[in-house]
Structures are given as structure tokens and as C-alpha cells.
Amino acid sequence: MATFSKPDVPQFSVDVYQNEFLPEGGREVNAVVTVTSTGGGTSGGRGPAGAGAAPGAAAGPSAGVVIMVDCSGSMEYPPTKMRGAREATAVAVDALRDGVSFAIVAGTHTAREIYPGNGGLAVADAATRAQAKQALRKLSAGGGTAIGTWLKLADRLLSGAEVSIRHGILLTDGRNEHEKPEDLRAALDACAGRFTCDARGVGTDWEVKELTGIASALLGSVDIVADPGGLAADFRSMMENAMGKEVADVALRLWTPQGAELVFVKQVAPTVEDLTARRTEAGPRAGDYPTGSWGDESRDYHVQVRVPAAGIGQEMLAARLSLVLPRPDGTSQVLGQGLIRAVWTDELAVSTRISPQVAHYTGQAELAQAIQQGLEARKAGDMDAATAKLGRAVQLANASGNADTAKLLAKVVDVVDAASGTVRLKAKVADADEMTLETRSTKTVRVKK
Template sequence: MSSALDFDLRIDHDRFLSTRDRQLHAILTVTASAGAGDGPAEVDGARYAEVIVVDCSGSMAHPPTKLGAARRATAAAVEMLPDGVRFAVVEGTHEARMVYPAHRGLAAASPATRDAARRELGRLAAAGGTAIGSWLELARELLAEHPEAIRHALLLTDGRNEHETPQRLAEVLAACAGQFVCDARGVGDAWEPRELTRVAEALHGTADAVRRPEELEADFRATMRATMAKRVARAGLRIAVVPPARVLSCRQVHPTIMELPVTPVDDRSVACATGSWGAESREYHLCLEVDPAGRPTGEDLRVARVDLLVDDAPAARPVNVLAHWTEDLALSSRIDPRVAHYTGQEELSRLIADGCDAYDTGDRATAAQLLGRAVELATAAGDAFHLEQLRLLVEDVDATSVRLRDDLPRLDVISVAVRSSVTVRDQGPRAASGPVPAADAPPGVCPAGHRSPPGARFCQRCRHEFTDPADAGPVPT
């Protein structure tokens, strides 16, 4: 299989700004596709390095089927590794221990090594605590020997990270960032969704709940299949600004929400790593601070250029970020539909995650309020995925409130929480689900002076909620 991918970079953004605006928002769409004439072929295993980390803490013994399911799932994942893939299996407790191979290194996948790894898996036993940072530190050490490979770790846990400090985990994640991609899975109902999403976000992977132990094997197989479909080890965005503009943030907003670290390159440029790639499409929300002082109005001005780099070489045609300052309220109050869509998805993600946190800590009133707002936002957006997730938590939905389900299983709460970062793609224009504002209705203006379209529920720049029409206040003159 050829390692080449064809990349395309596209931008949608709010270019018309009021002379009072200080932020510019853009959605960057990166699409990678197989090169012309690239048909299915055998995977070159030598291009991949894999570490599978299996939680073997004492809680994995309850119920007894859990560890057995983890053994079978790991064996299935190992079986899927093509010949030549460098791999290891790590046992995770309050420390990290090599399961296979016995030495601190990676073995090359072959019929003999896959059989040997499966035999060692039969010896796994549940005992000890949970220290996810130690597990990831060993994975980093093992994968560091293969810097040119597409490096990946699959981590399974069933409990909280109780045997090391949050600071220790943060330090390890910082050391691992950019070194490999990690997909994190929680099984059972005792793990913490914020911990798993923290790992996935830092290491450009995914976090998810495996609701029943018997589902582990299918999940591990799917994860290995997706990993072996990756064809580019490292890609990233390079954003060069025209002073005085500067980058405030850049986050992935599809298929999941994750903050991208912004690393200075020089006095005008920053880099944002995006991890490994297969044939797929992702979208990013770029926010720039801009200043109209001394800049002309009524014309397009470049405030930044965005390049997509693969192994430090340009991989797509760059795009320009333009600002057009205007006193025309009709222009400056428009919000680009894609910017509006993903701003809403980010708000929805926060509401669901915070609502689940509130419920998990016993604050049912706050949980009902936050999840009710999430239902309202998802309904207005026609977001079937998140509405399906929310129905696991709420029973009655009306215009103003929801009723939480009685005696919610914690498994439902944490499953919805960890999936709150998943977003649905913008499907383009659709019919409005509510009343259409009058043509002469004024735009919404938040306390910071940002304008949103007439009838907007939230400020689409700072997410201030317009709880009452009068809340918008007069349009500044």
C-alpha cells in the first residue's frame, strides 16, 4: 500500500467585521484521500508500532468476566496485526509491567510472536492499583525507539487514576504529546470520563465507553482496523499571522472536540500538530485576535495564512484568512453558517459534559438545568446523535425543562459524558426549527458588543445566552 495521501485544505470564516470586533473565527476543513489509482493493498507492517495497555488492577476481577474479556480482546487485537508491525502488550496496575515481549522493547509481529503474546495473556491476573501515567510513560519509552513509524497505543481501564497525582499524569501527557496517538477505553462503571478524554485529547486519540465486557473484542478489532488504515504519521497546521493579529486558539471540532496546543515557530508563526492520518476529513475552529486600528475599511485584508504540513513539507494549497472591516451592520452581523454550526456543537458538548459532572457529584438540580439546555440546543440544531444520547439521561422534554430519569445507572452517565466530545458534521442549510425573525428585527448584541443574527439564542462569538429579547440591549452606535 502506498503511503501517499492527497490533502485538501478549505476555509470558511466570518470575514466581515464591525470596527468594534476584536476576534475573527474560521473553520478549517482538512480532507485526506487515497492517491489516484491507489487501490486496496497489503499493509506494510514495518511502518507501524503498537502498544496495547491492559488494566490489571484489582477491580478488573469484579465481575470475573471482565478480565477474561480483556484477555480475549487483546488477543484479537494482536491477531489483527500484520506481519512486521512492532508491538508490545503492557500490564497496567500501580506500575507498568511488560507482558510481551519480556524485555523492554517491541517485537515484530509474525505467526510465532502473535502466538507467544496470546500465551502470555493467559497469565494476566487482577491485583494492584491504577496509575495511568506510569502506563503511558512505558508506552512512550517503547515507541520512542521507532520515531519514523505510525505510532499508536490502545489503553483500557476500568477505574480511576488513584495511585498517582493529577500533576504526575499531566507531566506524562506533556511528555507523550506528539510522540504517539492513544485511543482510551473505559469498561465497567467506575472510571472517570474526564480522565479518559484528557488522555485522548492530549494524544490526538479517541475516548469511549465499552458498556459491556463482551463488547471489548469488537471494539479492539475496530480500533486496530482504524489504526492500520493510517498512512501518514504526522501532519499539522502552520498559521502565519500578519501583526498585530495573533492566534488565540485552535481546536479540532470534528469528528471530536479537542484543543490543539499552539506552539510558537517564530515571531509570526505557530504550529498545531494534528496526529496521524488515514483517508478521512477533520475540521478545526481557529480563533484570531485582530485589531482594526489603522487598517482601512471596505476592503479584504489578509490577517493570516494557514498551511498544512506533512513531515514539515507543504501538503496542500494554503488558505488566507481575510478580514473586511465595515460599518455596514447588515454585513458585520452575518455569521458564517459553518462557524455558527461548530460554535453550537462546542456549546452543546460543554453543556452535556458539565451536566453529567453535576449529576455524578449529586447536584441533580444543576444537572437538570444543564441537560435541559442541551436538549433545547440539540433539538433546535436537529442533532439526532446527541438527542439519542440525552434520552439515556432524561425522560420528559418540554419547552422549559427536562426531568432526569430516576435512579440513573452511573454507566449511562459516564458513557454519555465521554461521548459528549463527539460532533456531527454541518449538513448545510436547513429549514429553521423555530419562528423566523422579522426582516427588520435587530441583531442580538451581547455585553461584549458582539453581534449575532436576529433571534439568536446564544452569542455566536462569546456564547453569552440571550435569555430575553431585552437582554441583547441596544446596538452600539
Template sequence: MGLGFALEVDAPADLPYDEERADALITVTARSVAGPAAGARRAEVLIMDRSLSMAGHKLDEAKRAMCAAVDTLRDGTLLAVVAGHHEAEVIFPATGGLARVDARTREDARLRIAGQLPEGGTAIGRWLACARELFASVDSPATVRHAVLYTDGKDEHETPGQLDEVLASCTDRFVCDARGLGDDWHYTELLRVTEALHGGAEAVVTLSDLTADFTRLMDAAQRIVVPRVYLGLRLNSLFRLAFVRQTRPVEAELTARQQRGEETHIPLGSWPPETRQYQMSLRVDPGSLTVDETLRAARVTLHAEFPDGGRRPCSPTMPMIVRRRSTPGFGIPRSPDLTRVENERELGMAMRACADAHLRGDLDRADRELRLAIGLAQSLGDTTRLRLLRSVAAGGPDGALRLRRDVSRGRILGIGVDSTKTARRAVDAGGPPPREAGLPRVCPRCGTTSTSPTARFCEECGHRYADADLTDRPRDAP
């Protein structure tokens, strides 16, 4: 396959006497192995928005980016270019289908991209349905199928239900990355696309950045080696699956995609050499578990699609072991890693709530959510999202942080898109998370901004910050 997979299941074995939930963190690491990776077949569909709102400099920059993407593709890649407005048109190759990339076809593709004129509206679902049909024409199951689209507008020429129907038909067929261009699109629409199709979303606020972004995107796409990987779950009959979600590097809900059978399979998309993490949550009636009996709640295996089209295990099976403890009401500390995952999820929710409130004009709510998000990012040591949030923040008349009143809509859309991106932990579990020097603290509990960047406790509610030295804890602090 070109990749070797390693699987780890991290689950606290002990369950409180009356606990109805058992969670596990599943880490999947894919590493390159010598040999066949270079021979992987690839199919690429580039989707360009040429709706009327793209007229002028915006479309010129988009054409430049699409041509750069074509130039980045390796010889032999199967390529199609779709021009989208309220309909979808395959503009390359002229005969339809996909064409093998070489010097001549690159030039043809560039000429057809350059000749596009703006017209009509936006119907992202129709663009994706066109890509689905193009990929269906590829007869080799071992082909890596990847699409990329950009849009500068809202999906106004189809209903949300129509888009969802198309996304359901495209799931597990191909991977799609998406870009929002300018400041008149909806970040939630892009996230729906990339969550369903295992891709990544970005906001491109500065038009001239699109070419470099597409070049990086094509380079990354060509690192994909395995077309499809699945998480295989065999549950003990006493347990039922509540949810499975990807937690790193991008948050995504996966539960609705499960394929039921003797073993439940969860599609995980296509894979380059990288590490991803998932949270699995099971539900159980505690009364059905014998106290202090060690029990296997689930068996977890990875399956990959091999070059012959077969789906076979690509990792050893790992057990999830649980044991119901005997003391009613006795709390067992939650796993620090699971707590961190849930706090990262709360950070993402706060960022989306901040963006949504600003977009509907509720600035007071947006300010509160911004302060909550900054406090959570500080506690987690998530310097990437903290830097993004700080870039749109300023001190208000009362000294509390708030959104800058001159912040552009494009920057707010960027907060919404980046809310799903989780950072790899920068320190060991026992060390404090890093902070940006000189920044005042924001309490994740009450939202109060501290007067000192070195404060160890919130001056309002007494909450201890995550990197405070425990030896300095005041006697009456909670």
C-alpha cells in the same frame, strides 16, 4: 505519503467597525492516493489494566479483547503489550522493546496476556510513559505509532499534575485511544488522555462488548497512513492567535500545543483518509485596521512528516482575508457555520454539566442540563447525541423531562465521554435539521418541554424552533 490533503479556509471577510475577533473554520480532507500506503510501518502498544479492581469476569473479558486486538494486527506490525497497575510492566515481548508480528509472536503475546493476574492500583501516566519509551525505540520517523488502553478505575496512584506532565511529554509522539470499562472510572481522565494524544474515548458499559470494540479499533488504527500532520500559521503582525480547537469529528483544544517559530505549527496528530474541521480565532485592535481595506490576516498551510523524517508542506497555502467595515455599531450577521460550531460546543458543555451534576448527586441541576442538552441536540439535528440523551430521560411528575432515577453510573459516564463527539451535518445549510418522529420538543432557551412534538414555538418563552416554517411565525413571536 499515501494520502493527498486538501485545505479549505472559511472566514467571513467583513468585520464590524469595533470587532476585536476574527474567526475561521479550517477544513482538512485527506484522501487515499495510489501507491505507498500499504508500505507504511506501524508500531502498536496495547495497554491492559490489571489492577485489583479488574479481578474476576472483568479481567477475563479484557484478556479476550486484548487477544482479539493482537489477532487483528497485520503481519510485520511492531507490537508491545504493557500490563498496568500502580506500575507499568512490558509483558510482551519478554526481552522488552517491540516485536514484529507473525504467527509465532501472536501466540506468544496471547499466552502472556492470558497469564496476567490482578494486583495493585491505577497509574495511567506511568502506563503512557512506558508506551512513550517503547515508541522511542523505533528508529524510523515514518512509522505510525498508535496505542490503546482501557481502565476500570480512577487514576488514584498519581496526582493530576503528574498525569499532565506525562501527557505533555507524550504529545506529538504517538496517538492513543482509551476505553472506560464498567462504571468506576472518571470520564474526565480519559478525555484528558485522548485530547492530548489525538485519540478517541468510549465508555464500554457492557463487558462483553469490549472484544468487538477492540477489533473495530484495531481495524481503524490500521487505516492510519501519515504519522504526523501540522497546521502551519503565518499571522499578520496586527493579529495574534487566541485559540485553535478541533471541532469535528471530536472536539479538542489545541492551542497549548503550538510550536512557535517563523511559522507557528499546531500538531494535528496522525491521519487516515478522513475529514476534520478546526476553528481558529484571532484577536486584533480594531483601531489598527484601516476602514474598508482588504487585509490578509493569516496564511494557512498544512505540513506533513514525510518518510525521510522531514516536515514539508502538503497543501497549497490558503489566505484568511478580512476587511473592517465603516459603520460603528452596525452588526454583521455571524457565519451560520461558525454559529453552529459554537452551538455544538454549548451542547457538549451541557452534557458534561449534566454528567458532573449527577455524579455529585445534584439531580435538579442534572435535570436542567439534560433538558438544555436535548433542546440543543434537537436544534442542531444531532440525532446521535439526541438518541443518547433520550435513552437516559423520562418524564417527571410535572411532565418535564428529567434523568431516569435508575440510570446507571456507566451510562452517565458515557454522556460525559460522548459530549466531545460532533456529528457531520445531515442536511444542507438551507434545510431543516432532522428530528426523531414523535418526540416532544425541549426549548433550548428556557428548557420547557412542549406538549406537542409538532410545536413550532416554545409555549413558555416563544422561542422559534430551528426547523419551524417561517411562514407560520406568529405576529408577536420574538
């Protein structure tokens, strides 16, 4: 384990879990890498002033937040949606730390900044929070939905602010019907790496794949709030999490020796997120994979490397993993490091042992895939395939102790025997239950160390 730190940046530690032993001729090396960040130099400034922070408490890192609220016509049906969105945004504004820059955007088929309304961001204090909440009272529903325009306005507002952490919160209740899918894709490509964004769907008339795609591209969280009454608590939690971030733009840098190649890099906890295709070159035989912003938290990554075959007794460094933070001068600061090794042996009992961490997260990734494929088959009317896939998901959730996912699955299938994955599809499933299972399918349970 290697640990690095400097003032005002959290301390990062890197732990590598693997079975480094391969049989003669073996080429596939798997490792689970746990990255933990603790105790940046600004922990005194986490609490929002609106929640009673001590006067003169140490300020957190400079941050900008844009809240994007769906104001399309459907938000009035039922009226509790628009009311819930106004109340939730007010709660999020109250959770802003003093000194954080912020704006509120009303999203329809166009995007409009409703506060502060001057093409920039306001700085959070008692007065601006009160003004923002006053502006929220004027929010009304009417128009279509073009989420790409909301994201582009958020990007313009955030890019004009001199802040180190840029974050968005996006709420919608419907499908992105007033722009082409390629327009949304282009907006996401333009915003990726510039700010992170949490996405929430309220009600059951929105498209799960659209919102999960937004959160994935912008390295944020995604969830369903089926009942508008739950929005305020969810927004408070999201904003408090955003206020806890202490360092942005951290990348996972992987170097491999001559002859070795990276097969994949996946975040596997707290959610499954395949980062393989997001590689940007970072010098000879090295590539960077984005991880977004960090506060006090821990995440797990599964790395698979293919190495050249070697003989008994030989060993090699299969990959070197570094956490890096870009500096303004174009260089990088190393925050933590870990090594992935390969050792060839003729001891069968040693070389065939699978690391418990690798086995666990391989199962969690399969669980997410089985749920998504099962729900797709169910929508397509292929009940045999749906039963098989969702049955496998029940089996995997049961074996790994993923109780939350098991409960969600039990609302979609009748479980006959969890251990064997024997299930029957329910004849009737509430839209909210099916959408919750799909939205949360990538949430994993941590391996017991």
C-alpha cells in the same frame, strides 16, 4: 482550496468556510477549516495479514503499537472483565498488519511487558501473533493501578523502534489510585507528541475525566465499554483505525499578520478538542498546533482571529493556515494551505450574516460544555443548574440534528419539549448511562455542507 501531495503521503485538501465581511470597526474573524486527507501511496497494505491480506500486498507505513491492559485486582470482579480484556487484545493482535511492530503491557501499580518481553517490540507475522496470544492466556488480575507507569513503558518501547507511526491502546476498569495525579500529568507531558493513544474504560468504576484527559493529551479517542462483551469488537475497530494511519505528526501552522492575534484554535469535528494552549512557536508570527496521525479522514477546525479595526472598503489577510509535516533535517513539508480574510463593509445584511459552518460548530462546542456542566451540577446536588444546563444541551442537540447525543441525553433527563429545552431530571440514572453521556459529550455531528 489548496491541495498538496507527494508519493506515500496522503493528499491533503484545505477548505475555508467563513463570512469574511465585518462592519466598520469590527475585529473578530471566525472561520471553520475542513481538512481532508485521502489516498496515501500505501492503500494496498491496510488489511491485516491475520484477516486474509493478499501475499505480497503493498506494506503500509512503518508503525509501532503497544497495547496496555489493566491487570489490577478489580479486573477479576466480575471475571468477565479479565476474560473480555484477554479476548479483545487477541482480536487486536489479529488485526495487526504484517510488519507492524508491537508489544503487550500488563498494567497494575507497575508496568510489565508480557510480550515479547525483551525490552523491545516484536514484528507482526503469523508466528508472533500466535506467540502473543499464547502469552495473553497467562494474564491474571492482582495489584493496583498506576497508569503513568504504563504510559512511560509504552513510550520506552515505542521510542526504541524505527517506525514513523507510534500508537498506544489503553484499557482500564478503575481509578488511577496508586499514583499521584501530578505523576500521571508528568507522564502525559513526557509522552505528548511522542505517540498517540486511544483509551477505553470497561465497566463503570473508572473516572471519566482521567481517561478523557489521557486521550486528549495523546490526541487519541476515548470511549466507555460498559459491558465487557463489547470489548472485542471495539478493540478490532480501534486497531483497524490505527492500521489505516498513513502519516504522523502533522501540525496545523497558523500565521497572523502584525497587529492580529489568534483567540483560539479548536478541533470541532469529529470531536471538540481545544488546541489553543498547545501552540509551539514556528517562526515570526507563526505557531504550530498538533493534530496527530492521519489516514483517509476529514476533520473540522474553528479558528478565531482578532484583527486591527479598519475602515470601509479595506481588506486584509487575517491568517494563513498551513498543514505541515516535519522533515528529518528540521525543515517542514507543506501538505495543504488555506487563507482567512477580513473585508470591512457598510452593508449591514452582509456583515451580520453568520457563516452556517461557524454557527453550527459554535453550537456543538456549547453543547459539549452544557453536558459537562450539567452533569457536574447534578453530582454536586444543584438540581436547578443541572436542569438548566442539560435542558440547553437537549435544545442544542435537537437544533443541530445531533441524534446520537440526543438519545444519550434522553437516558439522563425526561424531555418535555426538545425545541425549547424543557426537561425534567430523571430520579434514577444508571451509572453506565451517565458515564456514556459524559464520555461522548465532545462527539459532534458534521455540518451539512
